[in-house]
Amino acid sequence: MKLVGMISFAIIAMLTGLGIKGIASKNAVLAPDYYASFSSAAPLEQKYSQLGSYEVASADFPSENKAIQTYRFWYPAELEKTDKQYPVILVVNASGTPAAKYEAWFQRLASWGFVVVGNEDPQTGTGETTSLTLDYLLHLPEDHMLYGKLDTNKIGLVGFSQGGAGALAAATEYENGSAYKAIFTGSAAYPFLSENLGWHYDLTKVKIPYFMVAGTGTSDDRGVDDYEKEFGGVSPLAAMQESYQLLSDHCFKVLARAVGAEHGEIFARSDGYMTAWMLYQLMGDTEAAKVFAGEDAEILHNIHWQDVEKNQ
Incomplete structure (x- = not known):
């Protein structure tokens, strides 16, 4: 079944224009301290939405792939002087939003001790360029400055909007998807919408810890009766709940x-808990785990989050 042309056109326009607030336009950038304006009464959400303790450096490497253009790495600056290995987070861009448009976001996340990897692909829904980027970092040559510095047993995957669909595709539709150890998506295009736009993923194949979020606003959830007959928003609650049920227990x-x-807005709104999820899953951070684990998890009591479901 295909959505009618007018609805499909509207969907594409929304995904392109709303990939991440304020950075889908050609010249827009995130302020270096964009996170400073975020405030939460939930102490762990507030903590993990801000800078971590690591000074951050970055490096770019060219790609022969025209969509990727450049492999981009942000990492703890101490990496250049130590033999320590660092967990990795691979980021899948939202529509029309190459990594160069939101560098401050990568820098903030890297300040928590991750090597954060992006590229310049503005259309990531198939997961192909994410898979190619993963191949690149898994097979660095010995003369590469990051060779031996990446803990390839601790790789996380993050994607927003179209990039959420692309992250799920990268994890489920490519052989190297087995390398990922945790996934987070922000307002991922829901399965029926994704299929209509040529972005296929199979939630039943997700075998790693998965944290999915979206907003309650109408751009994510239009409140329609049947989201397979009309556009339901990018990530409606009913579709999210169906996706949740398809995931392995x-x-x-x-x-x-x-x-x-x-x-x-989900980009900035989810920053703190996305960071906590990756600290918990990739580093075993016991404080970050308190956001999610158990009956007293912070996310269950945070008035800024609702419709929470979890199985641990």
């Missing part, structure tokens, strides 16, 4: 929606 899974957030 053998892996930790969490669903939550940011109260009042529109599609383009």
